[in-house]
Amino acid sequence: MTAFITQTFGSYIAEEALARVPSDVFDRSKLCLLDSLGCLFGGRQLPTAGMLRNLRGDSQVAPSSGGPVSGCAEPAAAAFVKATLINALDFDDIYEKGHPGATVIAAALSVAEHTKSSGTEFLAAVIIGYEVSCRVGISLAHVQPRKAIHGHGTWQIFGAAAAAARLMRLDAGRAAHAIAIAAANAPVASVMKTVYGDAPSMAKNNFGMAAQMGVLAARLAAAGYEGPLDVFEGETGFWRMAGADECRFDKLTKGLGDAYEILRVGFKPFSCCRLILSSVQASRDVIRMAGIDPADGLHAKLIVTAPPIVCEPPFCKVRPRDMWAAQFSAPHAIAMAVFGVEPGPDWFVDDWLHDEIAGRFQDSIELRPHTSHASPRGAHAASAWLQLRDGQIFERHVDVAEGEASNPMPKSALEGKFLRLASPVVGDSGACEAIDKVYALDKAGSTLCRPGGRTVGTPVPKAGRKHACYGHRANPMENSPCPALVEQRLWSTARDFQLADATSWSAVSHRHCHPTSLPVNSGSAAKAAVPVGIQFNPCIDVRLRERTKQISDHGLGPSMYLHRIDAKGETSSDSNPVLRFGLRSNSLPRRAARTGCRDT
Template sequence: MQQPATTVLGSYIARETFSDLPPDVIEIANDCLLDSLGCLLGGYCLPIAGVLDGFLGDVGSRGDVPIVGSNRTTDPGTAAFVQACLINALDFDDIYRKGHPGATVVATALSVAAHVNSCGTDILEAMVVGYEVGGRVAMSLSHTHPRKTVHGHGTWQVFGAAAAASKLLKLDARQSGHALAIAAANAPIASVMKTVYGTEPSMAKNNFGAAAQTGVNAAFLAKNGFEGPLDIFEGETGFWRMAGADACDLERLTAGLGRVYEIREVGFKPYSCCRILQSSIQASLKAFATAGVDPKDHAHERLVITAPPIVCEAPFNNPAPADIWAAQFSAPYAVAMALLGIEPGPGWFSEEQIRGDAAARLMARIELRPDMGKPDPNSHHVARAQLSLRDGRIFHAEVKIALGEAANPLPRSFLEAKFVNLAGSRIGKERALTLLRSIANIGTAPTVEPLLGETVLESFEVAGCA
């Protein structure tokens, strides 16, 4: 009789070791840690930081886990919830074939590692396992139609959290399998069609906080003997149906474990907005650079961006976003911010920028056109820009694979500069540079302290950046 997928995955979680990981996989895991920590600390510049601090005060949770960038401590599950929300707050966090796995995996790894005082290799090992299991669940969910009515990344990212937590808690194969089963039975619903693709994108976004907390709690429950339905992926009533998919590819879910690593498909964003907008931004910048004109001089009549049809639909076609959350998913706004040369990150989402005349003037000259051609399997969200100048000249640019995708990676130097900019907004540049060195050397760290020591503030300023 074939083993349930949870049992196969549980065995993988228990047996994976740092010494068996290929060097490039370890390097990417380190990049993922760097990027997610930077996004987490940068998230304190948004109003959501004050909301989460109020939440921590109200729930009265107590524990030994420090919240990165704060002076508060709480229990592992609540810490994972808060940190996952902050990592995703700027929409600057890592990208995969689907979703933003770092928000749940790294938030969990930091929380549980602090609780059990893990060493650096344990953290990296758990992250690889988290990306692996979560990614495989994501890619095993089959959909007849690409734009689903039931859609949600947090729904499957719960497994990355459960896997990472199980590894750090050193659960055996059986316990790890049950942790996945428990996480599946309690996964957040697929809500993105309301929280992001609705008429007004909201702070709830991808529901990564609930996914991280659920995954952490599932591992602790399994550690103490709680059990879940190990066959939850199989059959007509499997998890795939709960998640709104049409089927589950069990072969994709379990084949090649320990040989084919999903973390190799992770990329990092150069701009703080939805992943599908990155190529449109880059094509627009390329067109202006080719023309040799400054967008701020308004020497152009029109910028026409031809992009996948989804970019030309709500909420991505919003020409006048009213708040931070709408701005993160607005193609015209994201392009305008990049053309104005505003540093990606918190600066994109200030009231001054969102309501300013400079962005509005540029957005008024942007036209989005859907690309109705057959998608190129070798490209990602291909975008073309046509720039028409007032003097009649026309310039074209195309981006097939955006810089930052796994197939077109950013250099480590870019990721480090991004990290120092984001982390420095919360803890200052000098401490950010110290933390950067700690992350680079985390593989030799005996405890998680080097990652957390530089981020603990003497006082938590709910208004935003220190």
């Protein structure tokens, strides 16, 4: 008798041998974890985190004989919180469809807290979760150009269930029932209302419920609860429940355990919907090519040719009023990128959502749909056409956006993304420690826990945080817990700070600034271009050695951090970075002036 698909999945979940997993798959799983953790830390900086904190607090559990960490939240509720926050910025990983990491990583972190799994066991669960989740996702085929029923959370529940089942060490039979229970309890495919309705809402992809129910499905299966093992088969199978037009059954199990879908996962350089990444990149690049300040109004026209869906609501929305609408607004994302705002929480602060100059720039963008044959390589390809008032014309076409699996983000840039998102939450040393832990997870004796029982995704209590005082006048390198962090902060992250002609460098602010001291001597050309009120410390010479060259080879430029200083000119010991200056060609001194820098 042929096994049901749930049973094939169950056998894979329970019996996948770690020795069979290629090293590049393990390496990719670490990057997936790093990216999702960064997005989780970024999400913790949003107001949404405060709402969800109460949910986590209401579900604390005591340790049992099985050894869960004392004081941990109930794993299903914890998975809801983590998945929601990972996806909150729309900065999380991308695949052929969906954001598989939000549900897989959230479930794995939450369950691992209770099972005290080793690092290798955790990574194996992550890989298995991605494989099951992604395969179900690509099996759901839509032959109509615009889907009437659509929802990634509906199928991403399987990644959460698979990861949880592996970490709970369920046998093949119990794991099969975990998948079946998940199918019967998957979230409704609601994206046509939660995103494409009157206005995008914080419910979005419903990943929180998908992760929560996936963990519950594994726990129910462990307790003996059963689901319909034939749930994928036939004309009434899961594909029909999920709103697909047909099911490509071969995608579900063909090559399972041999061909790894996790290798087709990419990472976003911008905090916006994947559909508009190419439009944002093309627009950012064409403004750079022109060498203009977008706040000056020197351009007469910016035409962005993009997939037809980008030219329709909610993607064509100009001047969105909240972060949920802004994540799906191509004009807003383009404005943030060309104005040099750091992707992440800063894109959605009220100051930028209601900024009149940025709003006027959005008004100047014209979105035009391209024809289906416009780009044979990239389904989301886009072009930007810029005309200046003096008649000059610049064009840029992007077939495959940065960050897609076929055009991957450099590892150094992914690490920089993590450091930017994590440092405000866990401090500089905590962010460095998290990277080291992630990369060492498959080493002998490695665990997910910090001293005291916290997993790498858990913030350090505020009183225990220590921030590196890179802005300290005497010797900002003296107390640095991680010298590599300086290199990351100066020379990593997004390509919106591209090295250009040194004589035209100037500073552009990304946060409201205070009287500050710039802790790096970047040369006289850069020094001369810095607005009044920004001071260079001439005693510091940061030598970036070979790593600088490697990062520069990717076209990345410097990014500088400023810290609060007190009346004596000293950096506060608990200060977070409050301002970042990116050095780039003809950037925006007006932005620095408009956001609070004072003459001295």
